[in-house]
Amino acid sequence: MKNKKDSLKLPPMWLFNLLTGFRRFLYNLYFRMIPANVAVFEKAQRFWIAKAIGVACELNIADIIDSGTNSIEGIAAKCNTNPESLYRLMRALASDGIFKETDGKVFINTPQSDALKEGKGSMKYMIQHQLSETNLLLLSELPYSIKTGKSAAIKLFGADVFEHLKKNPDKNELYNKAMTNTSDIFSDVFTASYNFSGIKKLIDIGGGEGLLLSKILASYPEMQGILFDLPHVVTTAKNIFNKYGVGDRAEIVAGDIFGKIPAGGDAYIMKNILHIFDDETCVRILKNIKSSMPGHAILLIAETVISEDNKPAFGKLFDLQMLIGTGGGKERTKKEFEKIFNEAGFKLDNVIKTVSPFSIIEATMNDN
Numbered sequence: 001m002k003n004k005k006d007s008l009k010l011p012p013m014w015l016f017n018l019l020t021g022f023r024r025f026l027y028n029l030y031f032r033m034i035p036a037n038v039a040v041f042e043k044a045q046r047f048w049i050a051k052a053i054g055v056a057c058e059l060n061i062a063d064i065i066d067s068g069t070n071s072i073e074g075i076a077a078k079c080n081t082n083p084e085s086l087y088r089l090m091r092a093l094a095s096d097g098i099f100k101e102t103d104g105k106v107f108i109n110t111p112q113s114d115a116l117k118e119g120k121g122s123m124k125y126m127i128q129h130q131l132s133e134t135n136l137l138l139l140s141e142l143p144y145s146i147k148t149g150k151s152a153a154i155k156l157f158g159a160d161v162f163e164h165l166k167k168n169p170d171k172n173e174l175y176n177k178a179m180t181n182t183s184d185i186f187s188d189v190f191t192a193s194y195n196f197s198g199i200k201k202l203i204d205i206g207g208g209e210g211l212l213l214s215k216i217l218a219s220y221p222e223m224q225g226i227l228f229d230l231p232h233v234v235t236t237a238k239n240i241f242n243k244y245g246v247g248d249r250a251e252i253v254a255g256d257i258f259g260k261i262p263a264g265g266d267a268y269i270m271k272n273i274l275h276i277f278d279d280e281t282c283v284r285i286l287k288n289i290k291s292s293m294p295g296h297a298i299l300l301i302a303e304t305v306i307s308e309d310n311k312p313a314f315g316k317l318f319d320l321q322m323l324i325g326t327g328g329g330k331e332r333t334k335k336e337f338e339k340i341f342n343e344a345g346f347k348l349d350n351v352i353k354t355v356s357p358f359s360i361i362e363a364t365m366n367d368n
Helices: 013-033 036-044 046-058 061-066 070-079 083-094 125-130 132-138 142-150 151-158 161-166 170-193 210-219 232-245 280-289 314-323 334-344
Strands: 100-102 106-108 201-205 224-229 250-254 267-271 300-305 346-353 360-367
Touching: 013 210, 046 061, 046 083, 046 125, 061 070, 070 083, 070 106, 083 100, 100 300, 106 210, 125 170, 132 161, 132 314, 132 360, 142 151, 151 161, 151 314, 161 170, 170 210, 170 267, 201 210, 210 224, 210 232, 210 250, 210 267, 224 232, 232 250, 280 334
Parallel strands: 201 224, 201 267, 224 250, 267 300
Antiparallel strands: 100 106, 300 360, 346 360
């Protein structure tokens, strides 16, 4: 039986879809009612909120408020900033529901600013990573990538952004923490959306610091797990395994997805790996995994699946991140996933939508 301890309360999928559709209706209705030039100008101003959230993360403001320091002067003293300037930042964020201002320039946390604190449910490091100097520099080269179809990272750093991070330990540490944030956001969704019963050994390929695997193992006490990732990535995994009480059932294997993959799993997971690579490389990776999979094993891919319509979606925006930061990576539609799966000898069996930006793609080997 699954252990629900320390898991998020998630709405049922039907309610999530209903609320998402209603929000989209109201959003579109609002922008249809105002002049088009006002609408696009208003949308373009969202970058100020984005950067302001990033600064709040860098300054640890949500944690400072949580510790009991609420006045703008007190917060400014703790994070070594100018009180008047900090107030202008906080006022802007509070106007968007991130923090709340009360009388006397006193601020309290809201559910949204709680997500900027350390701990469970935090997106602090992911936001810092996305709004870092490196990423903003890449973003400034978006016109280059649009005009040429080439990676801005390769232009600026001579390598894709992941190779650049490897060569810069501080940036790489932030990236690893950012990936743990996304695992935290998705791990509860994954365990609630997919039934792992009957899977005795689970292999997480490119599983980072092991948070997703830890939570799945904690929910299924009879399951064994293997975390497989690069040597410099898995260094802190033991601490996370021990935190979730699964250290005796979780093995760490250091390696590369282009090399030898652990064999003997009943299921293999990859979260946000394929979107880094072009189609040809994805097929190569999938074939390599297949060579280590028993005939009964299943492959589970957790990524965004872009719908072929005009509806807004996280994947359509994050696809631009892949454009500037990778050498051919992209977010994919269901048809595009089917194509690379078929070429690698897999059959796409199911796409499971979740109450997150990510879907679970289930595939099995197709030897026909």
